[in-house]
Amino acid sequence: MLPFTRPTLDAEEFEAIKEVLQSGWLATGPKVAAFEAALADYIGGDVQLRVFNSGTSALEAVLLAYGIGPGDEVIVPAMSFVASANVIVRCGATPKFVDVDLVSRNIDAAAVEAAITPNTKAVIPVHFAGRAVDMDAIYQLAELHNLLVLEDAAQAIGTQYQGRRIGSAGNPVCFSFHPNKNMTTIEGGALVISDPVLLKKIEAIRFHGIERDEQGGMDVTAWGGKMNMPDVGAALGLVQLKKLDGFNLKRRALARRYLQQLPKHDALVLPADVEGHSWHMFCILLDWEKIGLSRNQALEALKQQAIAAGIHYPAMHLFSLYRQYGYKPGDFPNAERIGEQTLTLPLFPGMEGKDVDRVCSAVISLLNGSY
Numbered sequence: 001m002l003p004f005t006r007p008t009l010d011a012e013e014f015e016a017i018k019e020v021l022q023s024g025w026l027a028t029g030p031k032v033a034a035f036e037a038a039l040a041d042y043i044g045g046d047v048q049l050r051v052f053n054s055g056t057s058a059l060e061a062v063l064l065a066y067g068i069g070p071g072d073e074v075i076v077p078a079m080s081f082v083a084s085a086n087v088i089v090r091c092g093a094t095p096k097f098v099d100v101d102l103v104s105r106n107i108d109a110a111a112v113e114a115a116i117t118p119n120t121k122a123v124i125p126v127h128f129a130g131r132a133v134d135m136d137a138i139y140q141l142a143e144l145h146n147l148l149v150l151e152d153a154a155q156a157i158g159t160q161y162q163g164r165r166i167g168s169a170g171n172p173v174c175f176s177f178h179p180n181k182n183m184t185t186i187e188g189g190a191l192v193i194s195d196p197v198l199l200k201k202i203e204a205i206r207f208h209g210i211e212r213d214e215q216g217g218m219d220v221t222a223w224g225g226k227m228n229m230p231d232v233g234a235a236l237g238l239v240q241l242k243k244l245d246g247f248n249l250k251r252r253a254l255a256r257r258y259l260q261q262l263p264k265h266d267a268l269v270l271p272a273d274v275e276g277h278s279w280h281m282f283c284i285l286l287d288w289e290k291i292g293l294s295r296n297q298a299l300e301a302l303k304q305q306a307i308a309a310g311i312h313y314p315a316m317h318l319f320s321l322y323r324q325y326g327y328k329p330g331d332f333p334n335a336e337r338i339g340e341q342t343l344t345l346p347l348f349p350g351m352e353g354k355d356v357d358r359v360c361s362a363v364i365s366l367l368n369g370s371y
């Protein structure tokens with residue numbers, strides 16, 4: 001069975017983890033410090049970087065540190081993994097969904113602008129599947145309306161925007177190292193930021209609210225959680241980070257092979273190859289009505305050919321939790337169409353060209369009704 005993704009691990013990763021297990025220190029320690037330094041160096045731009053036990057924790061910590069809470073509205077795309085919206089609820093604030101572009105799956109400044117109210121405090125652009133959001137226009141808008149911009153780059157480690165790595169510009173940006181992402185620490189995440197005052201708050205939120213003075217004395221002045229990364233994860237991350245650019249090059253080559261082989265067809269919408277894309281996923285849209293097949297039937301037909309496609313994602317505003325905020329079908333036509341028509345084709349560095357060829361034949365037979 002060809003899965004839609006699989007982490008790329010070899011003896012070097014196993015050895016790195018074994019070394020930590022044998023060291024007697026498994027929790028946050030020297031490997032975390034080394035991983036934070038290496039990641040900051042990789043991102044560039046002189047930013048401060050801290051790692052977390054998940055990408056979700058990193059997003060939460062930023063919103064909490066900024067004091068986003070009840071009465072505040074936070075703009076977020078209706079098409080993302082549900083963590084992007086859940087962190088807003090976690091802070092007691094209100095998610096304000098906006099629609100996305102059908103091809104890029106990303107939000108744009110016009111959609112954000114239309115959703116701004118006097119209560120809007122922040123916007124969370126999501127770099128969907130590793131494709132950078134057009135950030136310039138969003139930053140201009142945010143400055144005009146005094147909004148926090150928190151980039152959800154969970155799917156975009158290694159993505160470039162205008163020739164710079166996502167995360168290098170100084171605003172808060174969060175990454176995830178879940179095993180499905182472009183590199184992994186098992187569970188884990190990271191945050192980059194340049195504001196030293198907020199960084200101090202975020203560090204306290206990450207670990208029990210603990211603040212240390214020069215003498216090592218400890219005080220707690222505000223609530224903090226438990227969001228730190230263990231050294232085992234960081235040791236894995238140090239090895240994966242060295243390989244990340246190679247992984248992403250391989251992803252790009254595989255994505256290009258898909259784009260070359262999949263046909264132009266009026267029931268098929270393909271993603272676009274743009275500069276700096278890190279190809280976290282290769283998501284297509286299939287018009288089930290036009291091809292006379294339900295998605296479940298298509299998934300089953302692919303499974304018969306030993307191909308496990310994925311679904312990323314159902315539109316978030318239609319989940320029961322978010323319907324409680326008054327959202328309903330018809331609110332965001334593109335996000336809903338993506339939610340219904342999307343299929344994630346296998347894409348990971350361990351794949352070969354012939355795997356892509358096999359998946360393309362299977363998709364073509366779905367389009368032709370000859371599965």
Ligand SMILES: *Cc1c(COP(=O)(O)O)cnc(C)c1O
Nearest residue numbers: 054055056081083154176177178
């Ligand atoms: C994976 C993901 C997250 C959450 O990251 P975790 O490390 O799993 O907590 C958040 N947002 C998006 C868009 C993601 O894909």
